[in-house]
Amino acid sequence: MEKYSLLQLAKHALSGHRHWPQAWRSPAPKASYDVVIIGGGGHGLATAYYLANQHGITNVAVLEKGWLGGGNTGRNTTVVRSNYFYPQSTLFFDHSLKLYEKLALELNYNVMLSQGGILTLGHSRHDMEMLERWSNSLQLQGVDAQMLTTEQIGARTPLLDTSPAARYPIWGGFIQHRGGVARHDAVAWGYARAADAKGVDIIQNCEVKGIRTSAKQVQGVETNCGYIRADKVAIAVAGHTSVLGAMAGLKLPIVSQPLQAMVSEPVKPCLDGVVLSGAVHTYVSQSDRGEILIGGGADRYMSYGQRGNLPIVEETLAATLHLFPHLSRLKLMRQWAGIVDISPDRSPVIGKTPIAGLYLSSGWGTGGFKAIPAGGETLAYTIAHDRCHELIEPFGLHRFVTGALIDEGAAAGVAH
Ligand SMILES: Cc1cc2nc3c(=O)[nH]c(=O)nc-3n(C[C@H](O)[C@H](O)[C@H](O)COP(=O)(O)OP(=O)(O)OC[C@H]3O[C@@H](n4cnc5c(N)ncnc54)[C@H](O)[C@@H]3O)c2cc1C
Numbered sequence: 014m015e016k017y018s019l020l021q022l023a024k025h026a027l028s029g030h031r032h033w034p035q036a037w038r039s040p041a042p043k044a045s046y047d048v049v050i051i052g053g054g055g056h057g058l059a060t061a062y063y064l065a066n067q068h069g070i071t072n073v074a075v076l077e078k079g080w081l082g083g084g085n086t087g088r089n090t091t092v093v094r095s096n097y098f099y100p101q102s103t104l105f106f107d108h109s110l111k112l113y114e115k116l117a118l119e120l121n122y123n124v125m126l127s128q129g130g131i132l133t134l135g136h137s138r139h140d141m142e143m144l145e146r147w148s149n150s151l152q153l154q155g156v157d158a159q160m161l162t163t164e165q166i167g168a169r170t171p172l173l174d175t176s177p178a179a180r181y182p183i184w185g186g187f188i189q190h191r192g193g194v195a196r197h198d199a200v201a202w203g204y205a206r207a208a209d210a211k212g213v214d215i216i217q218n219c220e221v222k223g224i225r226t227s228a229k230q231v232q233g234v235e236t237n238c239g240y241i242r243a244d245k246v247a248i249a250v251a252g253h254t255s256v257l258g259a260m261a262g263l264k265l266p267i268v269s270q271p272l273q274a275m276v277s278e279p280v281k282p283c284l285d286g287v288v289l290s291g292a293v294h295t296y297v298s299q300s301d302r303g304e305i306l307i308g309g310g311a312d313r314y315m316s317y318g319q320r321g322n323l324p325i326v327e328e329t330l331a332a333t334l335h336l337f338p339h340l341s342r343l344k345l346m347r348q349w350a351g352i353v354d355i356s357p358d359r360s361p362v363i364g365k366t367p368i369a370g371l372y373l374s375s376g377w378g379t380g381g382f383k384a385i386p387a388g389g390e391t392l393a394y395t396i397a398h399d400r401c402h403e404l405i406e407p408f409g410l411h412r413f414v415t416g417a418l419i420d421e422g423a424a425a426g427v428a429h
């Protein structure tokens with residue numbers, strides 16, 4: 014892979030980027046592939062990369078109806094962490110965090126991982142008991158978690174109002190030091206570039222309109238670029254999962270809801286890591302550009318309108334100012350939304366489907382950015398062997414039949 018010196022970068026900038034080589038090709042789709050992946054978000058691209066890199070399967074196409082990362086991957090608040098509650102989730106998400114920790118080297122692309130910690134606040138005796146139970150559970154599973162007193166929190170994050178007179182006084186909290194943020198576009202671009210270099214065809218502006226099956230075996234996909242044959246097809250389309258599932262005759266336990274985020278004007282560095290309160294209902298970090306990045310809960314209705322509604326913005330900002338009164342004079346610069354795919358137990362739905370050769374990467378809901386490396390790696394394994402990877406075995410569709418749900422509502426609450 015070509016490397017650039019600062020001099021070359023400056024040369025390209027001054028020449029108006031005229032000779033700047035493309036980071037990935039834009040090939041015309043072939044008539045058939047070994048594997049077609051629908052959706053050019055982080056999960057689709059990572060799956061393609063691991064198929065090529067770990068299993069030598071390179072005759073792969075990623076079909077994206079818009080532009081790479083234009084879905085939730087490019088719209089999220091970039092929190093990465095593994096502080097879930099149940100062992101199935103912790104194992105999976107901690108594996109993902111470990112992959113993130115070496116992703117820049119793996120992809121030869123700076124994904125700007127910043128492990129400034131994720132601090133979860135408690136505001137009552139009950140909150141504190143729950144946080145202690147949670148952090149004990151994590152420690153027992155070998156995942157880092159540390160309880161903090163109000164004083165320790167005040168010393169670490171002076172911008173927070175830790176006074177007893179605060180509207181929601183802070184009783185303490187727990188921190189996962191390895192949590193933090195990564196650059197969302199860079200994750201998509203890094204996987205895209207690395208997958209392309211291995212021979213994967215990434216085809217943008219190619220919308221899948223139908224999935225052909227015969228005798229419960231997938232045959233291929235109908236697209237606005239023509240019919241593409243494939244014995245193996247993976248659906249990785251986040252908020253459009255039920256639409257794509259229906260094309261193959263599947264009724265999936267997933268609903269689509271808008272989820273919003275917003276940023277302030279940029280200010281000097283004033284906040285380390287991510288601060289979150291489930292009770293007050295907001296989470297806040299500061300981007301590398303200096304913007305204060307704020308997220309809250311999903312909108313309370315199902316919709317494919319990628320906009321979000323004003324009451325949630327007001328609610329989330331009010332919650333933020335209860336915790337950080339000093340931010341009240343900042344101007345809000347932008348607000349946006351994505352459409353997230355939410356399952357009944359707030360856990361992913363990933364793996365095989367009742368249709369042979371059709372695979373799912375879905376149900377990532379409000380928290381699938383952190384899952385991209387592990388989601389891609391385990392789905393690639395599942396596709397390559399047509400056998401579920403052990404890390405995602407608990408997250409299959411079968412749990413909605415057996416009732417073995419993995420209720421991560423609390424750990425996924427305040428959508429991050
Ligand atoms: C505001 C917001 C904040 C979030 N914050 C966090 C966070 O802090 N941490 C975290 O871990 N997660 C977070 N998430 C969730 C996270 O962004 C998603 O779970 C994750 O990006 C899902 O990745 P994906 O690749 O499955 O989906 P996407 O990135 O949405 O990619 C799916 C792609 O499929 C394409 N597509 C859809 N239909 C078709 C079709 N018919 N044919 C071809 N292509 C199609 C779409 O255009 C899209 O590009 C947040 C999400 C939002 C919206």
